[in-house]
Amino acid sequence: MRWFPALALVVSLVALGLLGAGCGSESPATPPPAPPSVAPTVAGVAESSERDLIDEARTRGLDYVNRSGTAGKRVILEANGAGVAVLDLGNDGDEDLVFAQGAPTLDFTDLPGLEVFENDGAGRFRRRALGSSYTAMWSTGLAAGDVDGDGDDDLVVGGIMGLCVYLQGTDGALALRNGAIPTEVFTIPREKGPASSWFTSLALFDADRDGRLDLYAGRYLDLDVGAPPRTQLGEGPLAIPCQWKGHTVFCGPAGLTPQPDIFLRGRGDGTFEDATASALPGHVASFTLGVHAFDADGDLDTDLFVANDTSPNLMLINDGSGVFTDFARAAGVALSSEGRMQAGMGVASADVDRDGKLDFAVTNFSDEPTELFLGAQQGFRRVTNTFGLLRETRSLLSWGVHLADFDGDGWLEMLTANGHVYPQADEPMTGTRYGQPATLWRLGPERRAIRVEPRSERSILHAAIGARGSAIGDFDMDGAVDVVLARIDAPAALGMNRTSSTNTRLALRLLGPTLPTPSAPRTARGGQGAKAIVVIEVGAAEHALFAESHTSAGFQSSSTPWLHFGLGSARRYEKLIVRWPSGRVDTFEGGDANARIVVREGAGVIERVPFR
Amino acid sequence: MIAMLLLVLAACAEPLQSTGPPGDAAAIATLRAAWHEALELDVPSEVLAGGTWIESASDADPELVALFARALASAGLAERADALLGQKSGPQIALARARLALDRDELERAIRELAPPAGSTEPVRFPAVPEAFLLLGRAHARAGDLARAEPLLVEFVSRAPWHVEAPQAWFVLVDAALARGDSKGSTSRERSRAQSAEWHAFYRARRVQIRANPSEALPRLGLAQLWLSANELERARDAVESALALDASFCRGQELAAEIERRAGRVEDARARADAALACDSKLVEVHLTLARLARDAGDTTTSNVHLARYRELGGKKEL
Numbered sequence A: 001m002r003w004f005p006a007l008a009l010v011v012s013l014v015a016l017g018l019l020g021a022g023c024g025s026e027s028p029a030t031p032p033p034a035p036p037s038v039a040p041t042v043a044g045v046a047e048s049s050e051r052d053l054i055d056e057a058r059t060r061g062l063d064y065v066n067r068s069g070t071a072g073k074r075v076i077l078e079a080n081g082a083g084v085a086v087l088d089l090g091n092d093g094d095e096d097l098v099f100a101q102g103a104p105t106l107d108f109t110d111l112p113g114l115e116v117f118e119n120d121g122a123g124r125f126r127r128r129a130l131g132s133s134y135t136a137m138w139s140t141g142l143a144a145g146d147v148d149g150d151g152d153d154d155l156v157v158g159g160i161m162g163l164c165v166y167l168q169g170t171d172g173a174l175a176l177r178n179g180a181i182p183t184e185v186f187t188i189p190r191e192k193g194p195a196s197s198w199f200t201s202l203a204l205f206d207a208d209r210d211g212r213l214d215l216y217a218g219r220y221l222d223l224d225v226g227a228p229p230r231t232q233l234g235e236g237p238l239a240i241p242c243q244w245k246g247h248t249v250f251c252g253p254a255g256l257t258p259q260p261d262i263f264l265r266g267r268g269d270g271t272f273e274d275a276t277a278s279a280l281p282g283h284v285a286s287f288t289l290g291v292h293a294f295d296a297d298g299d300l301d302t303d304l305f306v307a308n309d310t311s312p313n314l315m316l317i318n319d320g321s322g323v324f325t326d327f328a329r330a331a332g333v334a335l336s337s338e339g340r341m342q343a344g345m346g347v348a349s350a351d352v353d354r355d356g357k358l359d360f361a362v363t364n365f366s367d368e369p370t371e372l373f374l375g376a377q378q379g380f381r382r383v384t385n386t387f388g389l390l391r392e393t394r395s396l397l398s399w400g401v402h403l404a405d406f407d408g409d410g411w412l413e414m415l416t417a418n419g420h421v422y423p424q425a426d427e428p429m430t431g432t433r434y435g436q437p438a439t440l441w442r443l444g445p446e447r448r449a450i451r452v453e454p455r456s457e458r459s460i461l462h463a464a465i466g467a468r469g470s471a472i473g474d475f476d477m478d479g480a481v482d483v484v485l486a487r488i489d490a491p492a493a494l495g496m497n498r499t500s501s502t503n504t505r506l507a508l509r510l511l512g513p514t515l516p517t518p519s520a521p522r523t524a525r526g527g528q529g530a531k532a533i534v535v536i537e538v539g540a541a542e543h544a545l546f547a548e549s550h551t552s553a554g555f556q557s558s559s560t561p562w563l564h565f566g567l568g569s570a571r572r573y574e575k576l577i578v579r580w581p582s583g584r585v586d587t588f589e590g591g592d593a594n595a596r597i598v599v600r601e602g603a604g605v606i607e608r609v610p611f612r
Numbered sequence B: 001m002i003a004m005l006l007l008v009l010a011a012c013a014e015p016l017q018s019t020g021p022p023g024d025a026a027a028i029a030t031l032r033a034a035w036h037e038a039l040e041l042d043v044p045s046e047v048l049a050g051g052t053w054i055e056s057a058s059d060a061d062p063e064l065v066a067l068f069a070r071a072l073a074s075a076g077l078a079e080r081a082d083a084l085l086g087q088k089s090g091p092q093i094a095l096a097r098a099r100l101a102l103d104r105d106e107l108e109r110a111i112r113e114l115a116p117p118a119g120s121t122e123p124v125r126f127p128a129v130p131e132a133f134l135l136l137g138r139a140h141a142r143a144g145d146l147a148r149a150e151p152l153l154v155e156f157v158s159r160a161p162w163h164v165e166a167p168q169a170w171f172v173l174v175d176a177a178l179a180r181g182d183s184k185g186s187t188s189r190e191r192s193r194a195q196s197a198e199w200h201a202f203y204r205a206r207r208v209q210i211r212a213n214p215s216e217a218l219p220r221l222g223l224a225q226l227w228l229s230a231n232e233l234e235r236a237r238d239a240v241e242s243a244l245a246l247d248a249s250f251c252r253g254q255e256l257a258a259e260i261e262r263r264a265g266r267v268e269d270a271r272a273r274a275d276a277a278l279a280c281d282s283k284l285v286e287v288h289l290t291l292a293r294l295a296r297d298a299g300d301t302t303t304s305n306v307h308l309a310r311y312r313e314l315g316g317k318k319e320l
Helices: A005-015 A389-393 B002-013 B025-040 B044-050 B062-074 B078-086 B091-103 B107-114 B130-142 B146-159 B166-179 B183-212 B218-229 B233-246 B251-263 B267-280 B286-297 B301-313
Strands: A053-055 A084-087 A096-099 A115-119 A125-128 A139-145 A154-159 A163-168 A174-176 A199-205 A214-219 A262-266 A272-274 A288-294 A303-308 A314-318 A324-326 A347-350 A359-362 A371-375 A380-382 A398-404 A413-418 A439-442 A467-473 A482-487 A493-497 A504-511 A531-536 A543-548 A563-568 A572-579 A585-592 A595-600 A604-610
Touching: A084 A139, A084 A467, A084 A482, A096 A125, A139 A214, A154 A199, A154 A214, A214 A288, A214 A303, A288 A347, A288 A359, A303 A347, A303 A359, A347 A398, A347 A543, A359 A398, A389 A439, A389 B091, A413 A467, A504 A531, A504 A572, A531 A563, A543 A563, A572 A595, A585 A595, A585 A604, B025 B044, B025 B062, B025 B183, B044 B062, B062 B078, B062 B091, B078 B091, B091 B107, B091 B130, B107 B130, B130 B146, B130 B166, B146 B166, B166 B183, B183 B218, B218 B233, B218 B251, B233 B251, B251 B267, B251 B286, B267 B286, B286 B301
Parallel strands: A139 A199, A199 A288, A398 A467, A504 A595
Antiparallel strands: A053 A493, A084 A096, A096 A115, A115 A125, A139 A154, A154 A163, A163 A174, A199 A214, A214 A262, A262 A272, A288 A303, A303 A314, A314 A324, A347 A359, A359 A371, A371 A380, A398 A413, A413 A439, A467 A482, A482 A493, A504 A563, A531 A543, A531 A572, A572 A585, A595 A604
């Protein structure tokens, strides 16, 4: 009997009792106990005095270890790793972590749940069991946000065959919300039988400014997990071997079937409806890896950049009602500077050149640069080569990316999480390596990427261990942006920011109204899409920093919604201007630096506390 | 011819072994072709393994030196490429240096390597080499100066339409037209870019298939069809002959060879090939169109119509 690939998958899933995973059904009512922590301690952490991004995962109790198939990486599924989400569990103001997780083998018999780590407020973590219901699956992408409008962070989880919503309860536990996702998105009709969805990066944002979060879910490709293509595509004399630089490697994505992305409109109660057809007219399937929601054209609504693997990227411009049109080619961001399709992975946006327009970076494969685009009068201007990023990044295969002011000097840095997909990269003469450390560049007024070298062997910039997902947050609430890396087949890294002890900073959380305003446009309760301008200094040194609240930066991950500004040597900021998605603009007087400030639309500054 | 064919076959069959410097012009040409292909298919290790002698050779062919330097850079050994090129001069060496500079985002240095000397009326320093136009145009484009890049790239695609990097040049030309607000020009160039990109995608695939299945005639037939579509008749002929050298009874090879010979004006050879094809497989379709065209060109309308009718009968759709 010759099984059609997708049918084989369905049969194997039935055998495993997983069909309808997709979060339509729960796993056992009793969740597995949280694995015992292997960290030696979660108390009494001695902070490092080294000025770097020091990996303190182990001493801070973060003992997540990724499993992503076998070390040989013979199937593409094993190569993409997991994401990580920063969110506030328990509404206690600190930032907790949830990791996606794969499995040690491809037989899908040992599927995990999510791995949750609770922060004690000082950046020390303790494992926390999932809620009373969960779905075991090979999870990949995560997106955090308040999808039911009750004022706390919830979590959307994508994976192989599944897309689930977990709602946070009053006790801070995440519980599966059954029926949140329409079941038709779990499979894709194909001539030979339905293919299971492979979700990658997710973005929660308010597409139509109705105050409810919507979801863009990227999908990758059809894969028959039971019989994946190995060593060649096709058969007979016209077969194409799966090779890279002369080495036999796993097949894909080229030659495999891409899956279309989906757009789900949020109902505001934690459930979603499929609005792909109306929101993404003419959408063409491609190998989506990265999704980032930001206001690309500066018109207050939220647009999307979709980074695709070996297919053109998408720049989906929102018409304001949540209908998107792809302008990537016209904007010059679909392909390389010379029209080559690249292997787009992760995306991040911020105002790199301090001109009040959002810029963005896209990570790519080895021998391709991490691309940097600056917002221009119309569209974007590619500055990859003039910033020297081809030279800097061509030996790297990069995934997660973040544009943030790590050292607090007022200019942004770019951090990428790196690691090759092919273990064969360690063979001679490939020009790259399998395990790669994270990398950090200053993108300052020199308009040239200047690499920040590690100063410590404990730096995440030093250890040559491949990573995939990454997220930023301020885990010890000292005002400096930290970074968490979901390394592949390895323990997670927690890069605690020790890059500057003298520069001052400001952390800002923008929140929408507690109760929805009577009429749209509205700001979502979590403040997604809100923008802030912080004016610093007076006189000749006066300048402003601009940032937008969004969480979908990185790869398959969800970063902090807090906005972090570096004020350099300034002791105070002079003015704060907030532009809300509702259209309202609030202006606040300045204040002292080194503070965490929470602003709620309509209520003003509701909290101001100094950094720890 | 046969010797050349065997060399081409050998180059397609397996990675090159280190053989020492090539002895004569033909061997140099063969090695150049093989190294170009290895770099185009992103297998720099083949070049490095096959050219271990080159770093110690004082009089190596400059194009081979340039290709070896590109292989070093592609393998992450750019410093060795610098050292190798540092001792040499000439157009190919300058081009290789410019490529290295582009890889490092040293755009001004790349421009210095290839810009014409003061007082020159030429647009590039080495106008006899099409790649000089490409690389100088690329440097200007990456620096954001599309106005300077455009005429250089126009010249490049005109001189080297089947160059492996022609699709990239066309892409920049589309952007340049858009930047000038020339939507008609951009549309036309986009058509050229798409055609060029599609052709090169097939070209790459065929070569990969030939390497993977060196004893199979079918991928070589595909390569011959590609060259025929590009009107590169001698290359098409080489490819189809390499297929027939592997399998003399390959009927579709004989059929395509007949059309190639007809297009090249070698009428008798074309007829002989067509006859051989029909003798091999009477159900072949395209050969009847070739015969119809041969008869038409010879003024024999009756015979042409007979073959054309047979062609239509067998499902052929192309115009005479």
